[in-house]
Amino acid sequence: xxxxxxxxxxxxxxxxxxxxxxxxxxxxxxxxxxxxxxxxxxxxxxxxxxxxxxxxxxxxxxxxxxxxxxxxxxxxxxxxxxxxxxxxxxxxxxxxxxxxxxxxxxxxxxxxxxxxxxxxxxxxxxxxxxxxxxxxxxxxxxxxxxxxxxxxxxxxxxxxxxxxxxxxxxxxxxxxxxxxxxxxxxxxxxxxxxxxxxxxxxxxxxxxxxxxxxxxxxxxxxxxxxxxxxxxxxxxxxxxxxxxxxxxxxxxxxxxxxxxxxxxxxxxxxxxxxxxxxxxxxxxxxxxxxxxxxxxxxxxxxxxxxxxxxxxxxx
Amino acid sequence: xxxxxxxxxxxxxxxxxxxxxxxxxxxxxxxxxxxxxxxxxxxxxxxxxxxxxxxxxxxxxxxxxxxxxxxxxxxxxxxxxxxxxxxxxxxxxxxxxxxxxxxxxxxxxxxxxxxxxxxxxxxxxxxxxxxxxxxxxxxxxxxxxxxxxxxxxxxxxxxxxxxxxxxxxxxxxxxxxxxxxxxxxxxxxxxxxxxxxxxxxxxxxxxxxxxxxxxxxxxxxxxxxxxxxxxxxxxxxxxxxxxxxxxxxxx
Numbered sequence: 001x002x003x004x005x006x007x008x009x010x011x012x013x014x015x016x017x018x019x020x021x022x023x024x025x026x027x028x029x030x031x032x033x034x035x036x037x038x039x040x041x042x043x044x045x046x047x048x049x050x051x052x053x054x055x056x057x058x059x060x061x062x063x064x065x066x067x068x069x070x071x072x073x074x075x076x077x078x079x080x081x082x083x084x085x086x087x088x089x090x091x092x093x094x095x096x097x098x099x100x101x102x103x104x105x106x107x108x109x110x111x112x113x114x115x116x117x118x119x120x121x122x123x124x125x126x127x128x129x130x131x132x133x134x135x136x137x138x139x140x141x142x143x144x145x146x147x148x149x150x151x152x153x154x155x156x157x158x159x160x161x162x163x164x165x166x167x168x169x170x171x172x173x174x175x176x177x178x179x180x181x182x183x184x185x186x187x188x189x190x191x192x193x194x195x196x197x198x199x200x201x202x203x204x205x206x207x208x209x210x211x212x213x214x215x216x217x218x219x220x221x222x223x224x225x226x227x228x229x230x231x232x233x234x235x236x237x238x239x240x241x242x243x244x245x246x247x248x249x250x251x252x253x254x255x256x257x258x259x260x261x262x263x264x265x266x267x268x269x270x271x272x273x274x275x276x277x278x279x280x281x282x283x284x285x286x287x288x289x290x291x292x293x294x295x296x297x298x299x300x301x302x303x304x305x306x307x308x309x310x311x312x313x314x315x
Numbered sequence: 316x317x318x319x320x321x322x323x324x325x326x327x328x329x330x331x332x333x334x335x336x337x338x339x340x341x342x343x344x345x346x347x348x349x350x351x352x353x354x355x356x357x358x359x360x361x362x363x364x365x366x367x368x369x370x371x372x373x374x375x376x377x378x379x380x381x382x383x384x385x386x387x388x389x390x391x392x393x394x395x396x397x398x399x400x401x402x403x404x405x406x407x408x409x410x411x412x413x414x415x416x417x418x419x420x421x422x423x424x425x426x427x428x429x430x431x432x433x434x435x436x437x438x439x440x441x442x443x444x445x446x447x448x449x450x451x452x453x454x455x456x457x458x459x460x461x462x463x464x465x466x467x468x469x470x471x472x473x474x475x476x477x478x479x480x481x482x483x484x485x486x487x488x489x490x491x492x493x494x495x496x497x498x499x500x501x502x503x504x505x506x507x508x509x510x511x512x513x514x515x516x517x518x519x520x521x522x523x524x525x526x527x528x529x530x531x532x533x534x535x536x537x538x539x540x541x542x543x544x545x546x547x548x549x550x551x552x553x554x555x556x557x558x559x560x561x562x563x564x565x566x
Contacts, residue, residue: 064530071343071532084530091532093343127516133364133530153366158433158516159527173433173516290365291531 024217024224025057027066028079031163031254033181033264034103034209037235038079039253040246046234052227061161062132070094076217077228081136082210086282089304090292095215098305099229101275102209105200106268107137108184109144110193111176112169119196121148126175129160129168134291136208137178139282142289144202169193180208182256182264189260198267205269207278210305226313229272233310236270274307346535351542354535358543363528363536367518373547375519379435380507383442384500391450392492398451399458400484412451420444420506427510434516438507445506446499453498457491458484493559500555504548521547 024047028035041047047054057075060066063084069075071094079102088094109128111117117126123145130138142152160168165177170192177183187193199206211232218225239246243265250261279301286292294300328348334340335347342350355369362368398405420441431437461484469479511522521544528536 062530064532067532068529084532087530088532093532093534133527134532135530156516156518158518159523159530160433164428167429168433171429171432173428290361 023053023055024221024228025074025076026054026078026228027056027058027060027069027075029063029066029081029180029209030059030061031182031256032209033250033254033261034106034268035079035253036239036246036250036265036268037102037232037270039249040235040238041231043249043252044235044238046231046238047228050227050231050234052224052231054228061163063135064088064132067094067096070096070212070214073214076214076221077225078212079209080212082207082279083134083136083139083282083286084132085210085212086279086286086304087134087292090283090286090294090300096212097215097218097303098210098212098274098279099218099225099309100211100232100272101207102211102232102270102272104205104207104269104271104275105198106208107140107178107180107199108195108267109141109176109178109197109202110169110184110187111196112172113192113194115175117175117196119148120144121150123176124150124154125156127156127158127173129158129165129174129177129179131162131179132159134286136206137180139285140199140202140206141178143285144197147202166190166192181267182250182254182260185260185264185267186256189257189263200267205275205278207275207282210274211272229310229313233272233313236272239270272310274305274310276301276305276307279305343534346538350535351538354533355539355542357533358524358536358539363524363533363540364531367524367527369524369543371519372521372524373543375515375517376507376511376521377547379438379511379520380442380500380503382435383439383507384446384503386439387443387446387499387503388450388496391447391495392454395451395454395492395495396458396480396484396488399455399488400480405455412448416448416452420502421509424510432516438510438515438520441510442503442507445502449498449502450492450495453491453495454488457488457495460491461487489562490559493555493562497552497555497559500551501548504544504551508544 026038028038042054058066058069060069063081064087066075066078066080067084067088070078071088082098085096085098089096109120117123128141130141132138141157145152145155158174160174160177162179162183165174165179165183166187168174169177169187184193184195188195211229213225213228247258247261247265250265251258254261280297283292283294283297283300287294331340332348335342346354357363358369360368398408423441423444427437427440431440465483465487466479469483508522508525511520512526515523521540525537525540528540
């Protein structure tokens, strides 16, 4: 009887997700070249080699959707933009901790190649697409506008998923878009678009995608979390040392042509080192935009990211 | 009697609020009724995204639905009457209808954007597709259900075809047409919300508002938005029923 009770209890826990024994459930964004370290780590089996068995639990079209996956308890590790991650934690819809950065920079504002828009101030009264509210690109675009003294109300900002942006620009549905690479690069190589500002121009070295883990997962499986971060650091190292092979992997995972990928990668800085100062700026700006409400910014950031974690990952 | 009707819903709300208070239902999965009320207030006062307030989202959505709905009825009702009247026409058009009808309106979204751009006309087209077929099929069924003896009688009385069409067929089919219009508006309203998920140029719309609330991770505003959609759907249904009973009296 006791045995039966234990057996039932075990299965109950298993189904409710408390007893965790399976592979690490990992998620990333679709066709976002920022996620290259994740793809390299999967493709080169770096996660396995470092001691973390992973399975792909989801491929998402934008950060907010991936954060909903965390909220649902369906993901342990996610490659995602720092802005949606911050928004989800601040609004308490997901409990995650950021352990490493993935990339800095890597987005661009693109307009019609032969159109009249030559610079950011020309976008007044025009329609510009962002991948979602509270995404890194939404943030960067508003920052770019304020840099030129343009208020967001003067531009019609709409939401489109990046795969739809190029078609919308080509058919004049929109006058411009801001997206993660390789979509801006693709607009250039197809002859449709022209870059008027890279995210480097808008904010040099701005943090972009991060490696986020579920809080409970980190608590219960610190060893596996360390293994994931180790593999992540090695993957970035691999991209630096084996550029050609990294391009091939990016082509494989995005399904895009090599020319676009090569161009896209010149706009992305891969780095595992977290930027605490950068995150503070995100929190302050997202609060100003009324997306979130954080009173004590330093305390929030200290809970949100662990820049020291990467040092503890050595075997 | 009225109190009895409210008893179960109020009891459920109280249980829900209680379970939320003791954290059995985590707020990030399903906000409590009170949180949802506050979310509704935020939607109306602050707006989602901030600055884009609820009443404008409602107006834009109603406008899109009205546009698509009117277009669908204006085409489907005359076409349905003709198809019910002429067996030849019915035979010729039916195969096309049967092939296109089972395609979910949402599957048309990529084409709708290509043909009509983002915003009013593409959303209205999706709604048009949702409304068109129920109205058409019910109109045809309405005509076919008219007792042939009535038509024969009109013919023996030397009625002209034109008179038979307007004095016998159309009035006879009205109840069935209303059924189609009611089904159609229900489908159209549901389709609208999903059609707005893909993005709208004007920045307004209830479906768009819900997606934005998801982007900004506000489940309270998501549920509040869903309730607004449900309430408006209910009001539309009541309005159509009222129109229906008025027309029945008229006949």
